Amino acid sequence: MYEISIKETNFSKSPNSGSFLQTPFWCEFKTRHGWSYRRFEINYVLPAEKDDKECEKNPQAEDLKKTFELAVLNRSFAKNIFSIAYIPLMPELPFECTPDSEIDAAFGDGEITEEGEQVSVLKELVTPETQSIEFAFLLEELSKALKPFLPKNTIAIRFDPAVGFNTPEDRDLFNFGIRQIAKSEKLKLKKNKVDIQPPDSTLVSLEGTTEQIMARMHSKWRYNIRLSEKKGVKINRYLGNDVNLSEKIDKFYELTKETNARDGNSSHEKSYYLDLIKSSAEEIASGKDVPLISLYVAEHEGDEIASIMTLFSKDEAIYLYGASSNNKRNLMPNHLLQWTAMQDAKEYGSKYYDMYGMPPEGKNENHPMHGLYMFKANFGGKNIHRTGSWDVPVKGIYGLYNSAEQIRAWWHKVVMKKIRGR
Template identity: 85%
Template sequence: MYNFKISEIDSSKSPNHGSFLQTPFWCEFKTRHGWSYRRFDVTYILPAEPDYEACENSPVQEDLVKKFELAVLNRSFAKGMFSIAYIPLMPELPLECTDEDTLNKAFSEEGEQVSVLKDLVTPETQSIEFAYLLNDLARALKPLLPENTIAIRFDPAVGFNTPEDRDLFNYGIKQIARSEKLKLKKNKVDIQPPDSTLVSLEGTTEEIMARMHSKWRYNIRLSEKKGVKINRYLGNDVKLSEKIDKFYQLTKETNARDGNSSHAKSYYLDLIKSSQDELASGKDVPVVSLYIAEHEGEEIASIMTLFSKDESIYLYGASSNNKRNLMPNHLLQWTAMQDAKEYGSKYYDMYGMPPEGKNENHPMHGLYMFKANFGGKNIHRTGSWDVPVKGIYGLYSAAEKIRAFWHKVVMKKIRGR
């Protein structure tokens, strides 16, 4: 369906925009922690529909040429016997979707039809095109990737307002893959968190705070009133090693409480130092910061963030079991949001939340409420899709599911969670 023109490019010349997961900075960082990557210029043509009939006053449909840059990460397993190619937060839908206001007017009961239904563009109207896009892009990339690659995994940049809309879209892709005999599989183990909430940084700080739940505004002010102080550290701070040690200590305390796992301490140190080192050398890279909440000389909570012009990300967080009643996590997030706004980010991504957590009986209800009540807009992405390119993929996929079940279900039950 698609004709791709793909050429490898020098990452040093790549712009620093879009998702941080696609930036040269992040890819270079991951190469120091078990990954390799390549970067490509991609061009493809979306052909006009052969049976398209233009409506009155609508433009004549023509072939659409799409161009973008693409980073492909690669991770080897079993001492290099096989590897997985991973494409985070790409590709996007072929066509730009109709804006929400127009969609709402088109389906309103007030009667004025702003557009004929066939002219409206949503993710669902592009299901066939997108299924082929993933399939054909993987096929075009295969000869350019390591010989031992067994599958190409996508985390597409396609989001929805509700998990139901997302699930319906994914169901449609599965049906298309089955009927068209595309080797496209929905992976049950998502790499990036598909569900999140994005806090808009538009408007004044007062307007941003006004969009929060009233209890969250109260908690922020309470934390300030009780004397909690927030300190920010960059990669060139003379106290950085000491503060990373504290962050890691809090991370271990959090993991023991919640039954989670984390990266090695060197991972966090490398991330924040490499950001500042590259900025100091004149490169345009995201700013990585460490925030620590302190009360009466005791450091009680911490977060690590990444700022770029397009987005700001809450990457990692940890907190002590002590003084949680002082609400340091609320003040940490609010401080980071203000800094992100001053930096120029468009929104603050809380980066991961359980979509079912709105239910009070859900075990992660507290995490859901903490993130949702900052006044953001929930987003639900498709999750990971795989295009297998070698038969061994089936065994790898089964092993991956077993591993996920062991860590997320069995081990948590063993630990009493």
């Protein structure tokens, strides 16, 4: 279906834009923590069906040519016996989708002209569902084209595609369609039950004034931010070149362990966080255009009670990691932390603030993750639901690895949490 050409490259045209997971900065950081990576320039052509005269105005009826950069991370296991190639937040859909406003108009009552006449605006619509066949083949054929460039012990190529939906139901329907296409066309493509990146999140737009951004929040969240300020909570920001950074990372790590004990989660080693923030500052100081990593610490009367780590790039700001004490939670330090980071991200020039992971649903008070859902959703963002991880197996051992991966996830997410009483 596709004509794909690949060229390995060490240069990036956009080192500080797009998904942070695809930036050279992030990939090089990951190489110091157990991964390796390669960067490619991808060119593909999707020939159109020229005899489809009824769809001459459909963009999918014309030859499609695209060029994009692609970072492929690789992680080895079992003393380098096998490895997984991982492609985070790429690729995108082949065709640009019709804006939501135009789709709503197409299925509504039409538009009213200046003369007061009602006219239909129904036209050819491009949605993820209308290009699911092309997307399924893109993942399959891109994998085949990449395979010669990857380590010989690679057993699968894993994608976290940059394809998002407004509702979990739309996302699930799209994934179901991809499964059916893979089955009918005998593609190797398989939906992984264990997602690497959080597929569900909420994106807070940083457009407008700070007053307008705050106005989009739930009223209770605005109240909590002001309450935290009124009660004397102070937010201090630290960068990778601050003289007391090591001390603050120590405190952040202590809070992380306290949070993990409370919530039953796990985290990285302290050296991971220190390397991340220091490498950002060092590269910026050397004149490189890389994302900015910051550590925010909430303090009250000498007590450091909560902390978050963020990443700012030209397109997005990411809430990477967070931790809080069991003490003084009534002072709402987490609300003030997020609001402070959002203001700084806006000043930096980021377009939106990604809360980076939330339950797909949770408005119901009986939902087990209701608290986390409401905390992130009430900052006024737009919820997004990505497809999650898709795999293209390369070797037969993939089946055993995938089963072991699911068992491990079940053990940590279900069994261990029940043992800890959560």
